[in-house]
Amino acid sequence: MNRRPVNDRARTRTRTRRRWRERGLAFTLLLPSLLVFGVFVFYPFARTFWLGFFETDPFGGRRTFVGLDQYTDTLTSSSFRNSLWVTLKFTLLTVPTGLALGLGLAILAHQKLRGMGFYRTVFSSTVATSVAVASLMFISLLSPSVGLINQAIRWFGGEPIFFLQSPGWALVAISAVTVWQNLGIIFIVTSAGLQSLPDDLYESARLDGASAWSRFVDITVPLLSPTLLFGFVVLTITSFQTFGQVDLLTNGGPLEATNLIVFSIFETAFRDFNPGSAAAQAVVLFFIVLVLTAVQFKILERRVFYGR
Amino acid sequence: MRFRRRSTALVLSLALVAAACGGDDDADPAPATTEADTPAPDPDDGPAPTDPDSGDAPATTAADAPDGDPPSELAALCPVDALDDADGAVTIEFWHSMTVELEETLRSLVTDYNASQDRVQVNLVFQGSYNESLDKYLTALRGGTRPNIVQLEETALQLGVDSDGFVPLQACVDASGYSFDDYIQRTVSAYTVDDVLWPMPFNTSNPILYANRAALDAAGVGPLPTTLAEIRTAAEAIVESGVAPNGLSLTSSSWIIEQLFGLADVEYVNGANGRETRATEVLFDSELGLEVFTWLHDMVNDGLATYVGSGDDAEHFIALALGQAAMTIDTTAALRSVLIGARDFPDVQVEVGPMPSIGSRDGGVLVGGAALWLDAETSDEQRAAAWDFMTWLNEPEQQATWHAGTGYVPIRQSAIELPAVTDLWAEEPEFRTAYDQLVAGIESSATAGPVIGNHAQLRERAMVPAFEQMYLNAMPPETALQQAVAEANAVIADYNRRTGN
Missing domain, CATH: 3.40.190.10 (Periplasmic binding protein-like II)
Structure with missing residues (x-):
């Protein structure tokens, strides 16, 4: 009667000790990454949050505590809401198109034909192109007077289109650059996904008389769903972070039609020279992306097929 | 480039957040301009108006202009003779925003200057557009490597005065007794606020x-x-x-x-x-x-x-x-x-x-273009060197070369009598348009520009x-x-x- 509790206690003690030792080990192993994250992620983040409480002069000298003012200003400013709206439109324009085109190319290239390696290289090459190069290429396509597209339009007797100077076209133009840039990565990821799909499934489907379309919809898409979810989330996040194309092609204009949220933060920080307000906007953006990503995972994960 | 795994994306979004605060890692709201290592008086102590009558310090120079300082104190900020005591050549860094033909002309002028004497070596650094250069300078103010001379657009005048980052060149003018008599006067007035000349007029356009x-x-x-x-x-x-x-x-x-x-x-x-x-x-x-x-x-x-x-x-x-x-x-x-x-x-x-x-x-027409600012975190020898370089750059011969290579207005009256300019104007009369309309203008607060x-x-x-x-x-x-x-x-x-x- 007496022994058991003693034994139990001793066992508990050893277990506790072991647990502590494990925790110590775990902490030691985590320390390097904690340090890196601390210095480069958590500290800047906390500091940004803190900076958002202060109104700052352009020279970083004068700081006045203004509490939550800059956060409420951000949330109520029509310019910031416009940026959110533009970013949302941009996401809708780029993410589904990018995914569909990337997947389409991957399926086209997923055939055992001679010379396919060349096409694969071409299709994935946009990964190796920088935003600056892509933007310059599109300038040479879209410029109203010297752009290839407008020269063609003029050759056919039409009126040139001011792609980057008209509010109706500018966001579409920026989206086109982005979709083109994203093609490469989506192509690579979905190609890799396609390679891993078991051939026997397709064989038996073919034996059962399934059409190409039904093989695509009933086999490829469900089996590829983890990859597609990954692509979807990544594209959404990058679309919320898009900056280079806007800076190089339209500067947020015309009439804020392409004033994506990160560009608006940049303008506040480096054109208004207002770091405090920019910090507040950045924090708001962080929470938006956080919530959006969480929602995407919650809703979409249920529909994703991760295998048997 | 565009491909980021989710965690990376998070890291990047946070890095962006960090970037948005302009990289100021100093929590103290310390004034940006402390030049503890500079023996010369800090510009924070106040550039005094040269005219004692304007001692009632109008608000334009704001906090930096305390009343009634004698002009000599301003002159002390720019020891123009310091070059004589320097050991070897003094190196100064010059941030500019000129591109294509303008950059080529500026580069060849700087090369000429470096070759013409052995006391000063000017290093020319391209810093992007005027806006980008200003961004970099303001970021450097909060803790970074600052240039000795920076070329800022005329619209940066108030920012430059307020930043506490610069030595007003009035100091060098007072210290050396430099005369602006041969200048087109309006180029000097354009960069003068409350009787203090801040940057040196240089590339002038309209x-x-x-x-x-x-x-x-x-x-x-x-x-x-x-x-x-x-x-x-x-x-x-x-x-x-x-x-x-x-x-x-x-x-x-x-x-x-x-x-x-x-x-x-x-x-x-x-x-x-x-x-x-x-x-x-x-x-x-x-x-x-x-x-x-x-x-x-x-x-x-x-x-x-x-x-x-x-x-x-x-x-x-x-x-x-x-x-x-x-x-x-x-x-x-x-x-x-x-x-x-x-x-x-x-x-x-x-x-x-x-x-x-x-x-x-x-x-x-207003004086457009840009002017050259002298950074305050600059040693005595470098201030003297920068002053020597800027005055050289504005000599009639150099202004004539600059004008012919770019289209900017020559800001020295005597420059237009030099063969470089007379020949140019005879051959390409387009070049004199901007000069003529600049000198035709009157002196007033409206034409000095906002x-x-x-x-x-x-x-x-x-x-x-x-x-x-x-x-x-x-x-x-x-x-x-x-x-x-x-x-x-x-x-x-x-x-x-x-x-x-």
Whole structure:
């Protein structure tokens, strides 16, 4: 009667000790990454949050505590809401198109034909192109007077289109650059996904008389769903972070039609020279992306097929 | 590049957040300009007005100008003889924003200077556009490597004064007894606030009218238009005759609009254009302002002008080259590049004329371009070296070379008698347009140009959107003007509040 509790206690003690030792080990192993994250992620983040409480002069000298003012200003400013709206439109324009085109190319290239390696290289090459190069290429396509597209339009007797100077076209133009840039990565990821799909499934489907379309919809898409979810989330996040194309092609204009949220933060920080307000906007953006990503995972994960 | 795994994306979004705070890792709201290692008095101690009468320190120089300091204290900031005591050559770093022909000319001038003497070595560093260079400088103020000389656009005047980052060059003028007698006086007044000269005038420009003479002839247009009304008449002739689909190619530049006010001798902001007291509001909420806005609105909406965007991509000149329009207005600093570019277009015959006015030419064109600022975190020897270099750069010979290579106005009166300039003007008379209209202007607070805190932002946030509303959405000029005025006053108020003024 007496022994058991003693034994139990001793066992508990050893277990506790072991647990502590494990925790110590775990902490030691985590320390390097904690340090890196601390210095480069958590500290800047906390500091940004803190900076958002202060109104700052352009020279970083004068700081006045203004509490939550800059956060409420951000949330109520029509310019910031416009940026959110533009970013949302941009996401809708780029993410589904990018995914569909990337997947389409991957399926086209997923055939055992001679010379396919060349096409694969071409299709994935946009990964190796920088935003600056892509933007310059599109300038040479879209410029109203010297752009290839407008020269063609003029050759056919039409009126040139001011792609980057008209509010109706500018966001579409920026989206086109982005979709083109994203093609490469989506192509690579979905190609890799396609390679891993078991051939026997397709064989038996073919034996059962399934059409190409039904093989695509009933086999490829469900089996590829983890990859597609990954692509979807990544594209959404990058679309919320898009900056280079806007800076190089339209500067947020015309009439804020392409004033994506990160560009608006940049303008506040480096054109208004207002770091405090920019910090507040950045924090708001962080929470938006956080919530959006969480929602995407919650809703979409249920529909994703991760295998048997 | 575009591919980021989720965690990476998170890291990046946070890094971006960090970037948004401008990388100031110093939690203390310490003033940015402490030059503990500089023996010379800190500019924080106050550049004194040279004129003892102005001891009642108008607000423009703000906190940095305490009353009644004797001029000698300012002179102490710039020990111009310090070069004599230096061991070996003194190296100074010069941040500039010149591109293509302008950069080539500047580079060859600096090479000449370095070769002409052995006491100073100037290192030229390109820092991107004026805006980008200013960004970098302000970031460096919060803790970073600062240059000794930085070239800032004329719109940065108030920012430069407020930043506490610079030595006012009045110090060097006082210390050396330098004379500006041979300068075009207005280039000096433009950079003088409250009787203190801040940066050294250098590349000086103003806008001129560029036209394709071949197209004007085909449309039966005689001499170049000199007023907005005449531009409209010429544009109507061009469009009606079918010579080009538009008369004028128009950018969103509000610099050109400011010039119209200077030409009419009308102040743009209060406080005597921000030169006596700090500007708190714009003054173009007037009949004149409405006249300008209405003209702009009608030109575009009546199909006489084509709006081509910011003009940073030279789209307004390309439109001329390709026959989409026959006239445009831009800086004289583009002249050399335009003349070179036009050689490829046999149908284009470049003709230039003075900046058109609203009607009145009682004032004069404003001094545009940029000036050279002396950073305060600069040793005695380097200050002396920088002063030596800047005065060399503005000598008549160098100004003549600079003018011929770029189209910028030579700011020395005697420069125009040198063969480099007389030969040029004989061969390419286009180059004298900007000089002539600059010296024709009178001295007044209106023609000295507006001094506005964050002037560049006022253009971007207030003027460009109002113009674009008129051009792209046909917003009535009255509404656009009201919008511009409200936005501009908000930008000024925001800047003044944040800087504690």
